[in-house]
Amino acid sequence: MVKKVLMKGNEIIAQAAIEAGCKLFFGYPITPSTEIIEYLAKHLPKAGGTVLQAEDEIGAISMCYGAAATGARVMTASSSPGISLKQEGLSYCAAAELPVVVVNVNRTGPGLGGLGPMQSDYFQSTKGGGHGDYRLLVLAPSKAQELYDLTMEAFDLADKYRNPVLLLTDGFLGQMMEPVELKPKPASPEFDRSWIVNGAKGRKKRIIASYALSNEVGEAINLHWEAKYKELKEKEQRWEEFYAGDADYLIVSYGTTARIAKSVVLNARRKGIKLGLIRPITLWPFPEKAFLPYKEKIKGAVTVELNTGQMIEDVKLALECKVPVHLYRRLGGMLPTEDEILAFVEKTFCPGLEEV
Amino acid sequence: MMDKIILAGFGGQGVMFIGKVLAVAGMVADLEVCWIPSYGPEMRGGTANCSVILSDREIYSPVIDKADYGIVLNQPSYDKFLPRIKSGGTLVVNTSLVNLDTVRDDVNIIGLRATDLAYELGNANVANMVCLGALLPYLQLTDYAKVEKALEQVVGSNKKELLELNIAAVKKGMKRAVDN
Amino acid sequence: MEKVFGRSKGLSGTPFSFCPGCTHGIIMRLIAEVLEELDIIEETIGVSPVGCSGFCQDFFTCDFVSGAHGRAQAIGNGIKRALPDKIVFTYQGDGDIAGIGTQHAIHTAARGEKITSIMVNNALYGMTGGQMAPTTLKGMKTTTTPYGREVEVYGYPIDLPKIIAALDGAVYVASVSVDTPKNVLQTKKAIKKAFRVQQAGLGFALVSVLSTCPTNWGLSPQESLKWLRENMMPFYAMGELKATEEVKNL
Known part of the structure; x- marks a missing residue:
């Protein structure tokens, strides 16, 4: 080595x-x-x-x-x-x-x-x-x-x-x-x-x-x-999957935010939320193939981006708009924290969870 | 196991240097390491900060929201980063320059007059290493032996006097932390 | 019978597509002859610009790269840095080199890039139909200065070779014309020297050639040559504007 x-x-x-x-x-x-x-x-x-x-x-x-x-x-x-x-x-x-x-x-x-x-x-x-x-x-x-x-x-x-x-x-x-x-x-x-x-x-x-x-x-x-x-x-489509196999919800994110998203996935799993991640490695060609097994299966997706919603368009196309796709973003040089992303996922997909 | 550490002070107080030493100490121990310099507006402002994560497994998020440990070398850094320490975490504070008027009951605050202690060693510049020494007993994934090796690499074993000064500062900080 | 004149091996035989009376063809022919005489056709990579001169890759027998408007010198620098032993030249109009590509002209010269640039100056943008160029003379009518170039609005024409000659990295700068047989011969000499400067690795060399554009000037070829002599030559500094000692000793 x-x-x-x-x-x-x-x-x-x-x-x-x-x-x-x-x-x-x-x-x-x-x-x-x-x-x-x-x-x-x-x-x-x-x-x-x-x-x-x-x-x-x-x-x-x-x-x-x-x-x-x-x-x-x-x-x-x-x-x-x-x-x-x-x-x-x-x-x-x-x-x-x-x-x-x-x-x-x-x-x-x-x-x-x-x-x-x-x-x-x-x-x-x-x-x-x-x-x-x-x-x-x-x-x-x-x-x-x-x-x-x-x-x-x-x-x-x-x-x-x-x-x-x-x-x-x-x-x-x-x-x-x-x-x-x-x-x-x-x-x-x-x-x-x-x-x-x-x-x-x-x-x-x-x-x-x-x-x-x-x-x-x-x-x-x-x-x-x-x-x-x-x-x-x-x-040449490339991507990484992280706890996606059995996921009810997917985060889609690349680069820096994909790393934060991985921690979010683990935190969510600890809370019993079946969250997974698809991390595009090629942004063009966009890894549409990654979404094929999931578009009928998942209940929703969130793109975590450092913009007002750019990749989300490709994610919606890849999922053929079969499930709701939401955006969580920070802007101007700010990075999201694990907690705020998880809170968004919970609020969006599991609104009753915090009352349990 | 994972140690998330935030380091902050005036530019020139050697904040980045503490980060480098910790990161290299992690490398010495074959740990996963992530070192991030202060980035964005702070880079040009009064305080410099950086963060280091040491881990025995893959580091996913490189971003520290709440840190397990911290070292702050001046007042603005104390005010800014005290809220960023996890409940139950440890913060080493250079009380030569920081007034501990506000504290948190759920954070273990180690105050020491690091600049004065560094003066005693003949060089105020090593206050950073005094503070690192004071933090060492609390870290899970690194210890004195690894830091000594890291200093040899970062300072260079050919600069003997400087190396010895830094090592003496780390030891002094450790002793003070243990005495407390 | 003895053959006294024929097509240079540097030319491909593709017929020139220029308007009647345009002097591009003469200038390209001179370059081709120089490449042949220096025996560097197979060593040379030309870079063509955008504009009327943008077709020149079709007319030569050497390798050619054609790029964006104004970028020929930057492209040439990239080629030369990759292949320092080859000969690289750019062929550019005045709009290309003294307008949209000025930054490359200045810095190519300042860095002393070991390439040769041929600038063809006809005082307007020919290919797009005769608009004002940085080289358009005071009072000169173009389609974008229909009342003549007013200095209050558009300022003054740029004499690029003079500017380039002031830079240390430029070792040879000449401004010539192809309006008479005598000047054609002089132009060839200047072009040859500019290539020899590159062969010797001395620095950057620029030859500016005054050219006519009968179509857009609205003059006959004959009148155009007269207009060039009476209007362009008095304004633009002519002759060898710079030749360092090393160049003179070539």
């Missing part, structure tokens, strides 16, 4: 990127993501890579676009306002099918907001963000080891599907220190590299572009992307 070390969430992401063979990082500092660029500035050059602090977030994502076009493993990281600036580049990366890994350490918003954790960028992450009908593969880790493992895997997924992958964490996960096993990365499969640009030596020239001025060509390309997104939906 590899010895565990105590590391900050943001640094774990950076170390995982190095381990995954990331050779280039382009970024711009913004709290609470800055430890990622700082850690990489210190350590990536020693691993033969390059870190460049760009003129702005738009420059950083455009540099990623260029570097990814050469087949190099490349990453950028930022927090919410910075991720807004990167949306142009993300749309282009999705269109040119460039494997770029992007980290969003979600802070509060809209506007400048504050530095606390929020999940307010769920829509932006999963429903487009930039212009055009594209999808990012969105991964939502909830603890140190998962930050490490999913960051490493993000690079393989990006290469496999030739699609940008977004790692969505928050200011809380980014600052938290937990033990992590810095495991060596499992070997990657061979990826197709017949599309990269590296000088047309002994071959025909290649063009990486995303323009399609003919509508017929435009439709054909969009159909190609649609097929890829369908494949992602089919193959």
Whole structure:
């Protein structure tokens, strides 16, 4: 077993990127993501890579676009306002099918907001963000080891599907220190590299572009992307179930709040309430499959989110509105306590309980 | 078993350092550990705080609502975190800087003049370690031996004088807690 | 009979799609010839922008990456950082490099990125139908300045090469024109030097080429060249604006 070390969430992401063979990082500092660029500035050059602090977030994502076009493993990281600036580049990366890994350490918003954790960028992450009908593969880790493992895997997924992958964490996960096993990365499969640009030596020239001025060509390309997104939906839905099997009620939550929700589930069980948790690990594709066994069985669900109700839309769709779905949320950087979530569950589903 | 500990004081009093030492002590004992720095508005304000959870099983919620234990090094931290200690919990208070006018009957309050005790050791900066020493006898999952190992790692065994000063401070705090 | 002129190996043979009298074709031909003469076609990756110059990837035989409006240099920086031994150039219009992409122009030069940028300046946005650009001259009519560019409203045109020349990381900056055969030859020399600067790893090189847009200027090709000489050349600083000692010794 590899010895565990105590590391900050943001640094774990950076170390995982190095381990995954990331050779280039382009970024711009913004709290609470800055430890990622700082850690990489210190350590990536020693691993033969390059870190460049760009003129702005738009420059950083455009540099990623260029570097990814050469087949190099490349990453950028930022927090919410910075991720807004990167949306142009993300749309282009999705269109040119460039494997770029992007980290969003979600802070509060809209506007400048504050530095606390929020999940307010769920829509932006999963429903487009930039212009055009594209999808990012969105991964939502909830603890140190998962930050490490999913960051490493993000690079393989990006290469496999030739699609940008977004790692969505928050200011809380980014600052938290937990033990992590810095495991060596499992070997990657061979990826197709017949599309990269590296000088047309002994071959025909290649063009990486995303323009399609003919509508017929435009439709054909969009159909190609649609097929890829369908494949992602089919193959890459991921989630964790926690006491869901016999549950009467389900909490659905990801990232930081999913961890609080786990404690809530145990507290509820002690009180005799059959509560379970589904924790989406991929936010896009949303793990609809997770809900199949439960949509006829459970009596209700609660999404616990750090926003005014974003993921709840996907949960309602996944449950086909067969049971009531409620939202419990905290906002602006505040986190819910175990007690307040449990109180909400009791009030919503077991109103007579406190009188017993 | 799980120890949930809140640590607070002025920025510069070494609050984060206590957290680090406790977290590393947990690592030494191969425990599950979660260390969270103060986050949000407090980060720029008068008080700094952090929380550490030590556990012999997986830590689900990393957020401490009510803590089992606490150390507060100044008055604003005392006022803010006294209500956040669980009934039956223990709070170590630096009475060099805190006035114990309000107390809670259901919380075991260990008051000690940590800054003065640290002065006696020649350096007021180790008041934090004096307080850690005073808390140690109450913690379930860590003890002096693990903290000593943690200090060697965090301070670095090459900085002998600094290490000895910190160890002396922890011992002084422990003794005071036991004498009480 | 001896063949004295033919299509450069750097050009793909795809016919230029530019309007009659537009000088984009000449400038691209010069770049292709330079790539061939320096024997770097197979080593080169071009970056195209958005605008009329956004079609250039079709006309060259080297690899090309096409990105978002204004981002060509940032993309080029990413390519060069990934492949430091390859040659990277951007081909951009004035709106692309001096308008929506200004931040990249400034910082690419400031960092001394070892890429070559060719800026083609026709004083307006050609592809979208002749709107005002940052380079539009005082009083010049465009579709968004129908009464002429009023400085009270829109301020003054930007002479980007002059700004870039002031930055330490830019080692070679030239402003040239393709309005006469003599100037075409001079332009080729400047472009060649800008690529040789990159080969030698000396720093950032920019060549700005004044270009015509007969369609949007509403002039014949011949009148356009005259207009360029009488209006653009007096305003924009021309010639070799900067060449460090190392560049001069190349």
